Amino acid sequence: MEPTTKIWMDGELVDWADAKVHVMSHALHYGTGVFEGIRVYHTDEGQAIFRHRDHIKRLLDSAKVLGMDVPYTLDELIDANRETVRANGANVDYLRPIAYLGGQRVGLNPIGVDVKVNIICVHMGSYLGEDMQANGATLITSSWEKPSNRAAALSAKICGNYVNSVLAKQEAIRAGADEALMINSNGNVAEGSGENVFLVRDGALHTPMVSDAVLEGITRNSVIELARDEGIEVVQRSMTRTELYVADEVFMTGTAAEVTPIRMIDNRLIADGKPGPVTKRLQALFANVASGRNQRYRRWLDVL
Numbered sequence: 001m002e003p004t005t006k007i008w009m010d011g012e013l014v015d016w017a018d019a020k021v022h023v024m025s026h027a028l029h030y031g032t033g034v035f036e037g038i039r040v041y042h043t044d045e046g047q048a049i050f051r052h053r054d055h056i057k058r059l060l061d062s063a064k065v066l067g068m069d070v071p072y073t074l075d076e077l078i079d080a081n082r083e084t085v086r087a088n089g090a091n092v093d094y095l096r097p098i099a100y101l102g103g104q105r106v107g108l109n110p111i112g113v114d115v116k117v118n119i120i121c122v123h124m125g126s127y128l129g130e131d132m133q134a135n136g137a138t139l140i141t142s143s144w145e146k147p148s149n150r151a152a153a154l155s156a157k158i159c160g161n162y163v164n165s166v167l168a169k170q171e172a173i174r175a176g177a178d179e180a181l182m183i184n185s186n187g188n189v190a191e192g193s194g195e196n197v198f199l200v201r202d203g204a205l206h207t208p209m210v211s212d213a214v215l216e217g218i219t220r221n222s223v224i225e226l227a228r229d230e231g232i233e234v235v236q237r238s239m240t241r242t243e244l245y246v247a248d249e250v251f252m253t254g255t256a257a258e259v260t261p262i263r264m265i266d267n268r269l270i271a272d273g274k275p276g277p278v279t280k281r282l283q284a285l286f287a288n289v290a291s292g293r294n295q296r297y298r299r300w301l302d303v304l
């Protein structure tokens with residue numbers, strides 16, 4: 001990938017090439033870290049970090065679930081993110097703060113292992129591709145089940161949780177699809193490997209509940225608020241995979257994916273296979289809000 005300039009490592013800005021971690025770090029072996037993905041948008045007022053406080057709050061909540069004490073406050077992390085974006089110039093569009101057990105320890109016991117915090121800025125661009133963003137992406141249902149809430153702490157963004165997503169994503173790409181759709185242990189729709197999923201039926205939005213083994217996405221939350229403000233009904237409920245096949249529209253949301261229309265699932269076209277009107281409306285609205293052209297949601301932008 002394209003390196004950027006500086007990486008924040010526990011209070012210091014370090015050159016990309018020098019941002020090194022020890023091979024005996026607990027997190028490398030056991031997945032004991034938590035992370036965030038946060039968009040940095042270009043607005044007329046300058047670079048803006050989208051829903052900054054909400055993302056850092058979720059990072060600290062994920063750490064709490066993992067039982068890890070992060071040695072920085074929410075406000076300190078916000079300042080560190082801003083400093084890192086500033087140090088990396090205008091081309092970056094995505095922030096990746098990660099807090100992990102960086103201490104050297106063999107054996108699972110995480111208690112007392114040093115916690116490290118690093119912040120990386122990258123250029124992400126379009127996550128599933130420009131063409132998919134415009135014309136719709138294709139999904140296959142993964143043969144890998146999303147673990148149940150009994151098996152994993154899914155509403156926390158814990159590094160180790162992502163092995164399941166990586167298996168699903170790999171399967172989708174090898175099968176020629178853009179993304180995987182994951183089914184939960186009850187046989188209902190969960191989410192994509194790194195996105196929440198919505199369907200449109202009779203003009204209303206439907207999305208799985210947080211208890212359906214999904215990450216409580218911040219983009220999901222933004223789209224729900226935008227839709228309700230537009231007078232669109234939003235229903236959070238369990239749904240089956242076949243409901244997606246026959247929906248009027250399907251789209252996915254995520255920090256990286258933003259609002260991406262889905263045109264095909266398991267070789268079935270969704271409606272006529274073109275992004276539908278509700279999807280296009282919410283996608284445009286989201287883009288206007290994120291870029292600051294729509295000032296009604298200015299509170300979601302932390303302008304540097």
Ligand code: PPE
Nearest residue numbers: 037194195196215217218219220254255256
């Ligand atoms: N579910 C999962 C499993 C997930 O990883 C994400 C974000 C979402 C839903 C959407 O959440 P939110 O970003 O708060 O709207 N996935 C991040 C990681 C992507 C990656 O490849 O890395 C992201 O979009 O930044």
